[in-house]
Amino acid sequence: MGLYKIEAIVLRRRNLGEADRLVTVLSRSRGKLVLVARGARRPRSRLGGRLEPPTRFRALVAEGRTLDVVSQVEVLDAHAVLRSDLERMGSTAVVLEMADRALADRHPHPDVYGLLRDALALLGGGHECAGLWFAARLLALTGHRPTVSRCPACGQRVRGAASWSNVLGGCVHATCSSADPRAVPAAPGAMALLRFLLDAQPSAVRRLVPASSVRSSVAGLLFGYAEACWETRLRSPAVVRALSVV
Numbered sequence: 267m268g269l270y271k272i273e274a275i276v277l278r279r280r281n282l283g284e285a286d287r288l289v290t291v292l293s294r295s296r297g298k299l300v301l302v303a304r305g306a307r308r309p310r311s312r313l314g315g316r317l318e319p320p321t322r323f324r325a326l327v328a329e330g331r332t333l334d335v336v337s338q339v340e341v342l343d344a345h346a347v348l349r350s351d352l353e354r355m356g357s358t359a360v361v362l363e364m365a366d367r368a369l370a371d372r373h374p375h376p377d378v379y380g381l382l383r384d385a386l387a388l389l390g391g392g393h394e395c396a397g398l399w400f401a402a403r404l405l406a407l408t409g410h411r412p413t414v415s416r417c418p419a420c421g422q423r424v425r426g427a428a429s430w431s432n433v434l435g436g437c438v439h440a441t442c443s444s445a446d447p448r449a450v451p452a453a454p455g456a457m458a459l460l461r462f463l464l465d466a467q468p469s470a471v472r473r474l475v476p477a478s479s480v481r482s483s484v485a486g487l488l489f490g491y492a493e494a495c496w497e498t499r500l501r502s503p504a505v506v507r508a509l510s511v512v
């Protein structure tokens with residue numbers, strides 16, 4: 267049984283037994299890990315408060331027979347501001363859930379780790395498009411980049427109003443979308459924003475201030491597309507919509 271060090275971000279946590287916690291984290295060098303935080307629910311535990319989502323931390327991990335055990339947690343960024351209002355909490359929940367769903371355990375993905383770290387910093391700064399940027403880049407980095415320029419059905423460029431099909435892989439000509447009865451209209455403004463987000467650097471995301479109608483249109487397309495790619499339902503976007511904070 268060995269020891270290893272990690273730098274990681276807490277994605278979620280759940281209770282285990284009487285006093286322990288299971289903590290799902292995205293580590294920089296080892297990918298997504300599920301770790302045991304022993305005694306984390308005891309009132310005087312130092313571990314518990316240090317392993318709340320979306321804390322970024324360093325720690326020592328001991329390999330166990332079934333689950334590895336985390337200790338010596340040093341907080342690098344508690345992201346207290348992300349727990350300060352409903353809008354930020356909602357966007358943070360969406361980002362953390364997407365990271366969790368997109369990645370398999372123990373597959374290192376340093377680009378996604380860097381993306382998550384940058385997205386949390388942008389969310390902390392109150393930047394409106396941080397969550398959408400994260401979703402678009404996450405899909406691109408994990409092999410699910412949607413098409414936004416060339417119609418996958420006919421290979422020709424898409425200009426102006428078009429359709430969006432999760433099955434066909436993104437933006438298609440309205441005339442080419444008949445293969446997918448679930449295709450929906452895609453507004454030109456939404457396509458322009460999505461095209462931009464797919465390759466944007468964090469500094470460019472800071473300057474973006476799109477109309478809220480364009481933002482919610484892109485959110486609907488991206489979350490629906492992610493659910494189709496990962497064959498799952500995302501819980502947090504629905505919760506955020508219900509709270510009317512997107």
Ligand SMILES: [Zn+2]
Binds near residue numbers: 417419420421442
């Ligand atoms: Zn076409």
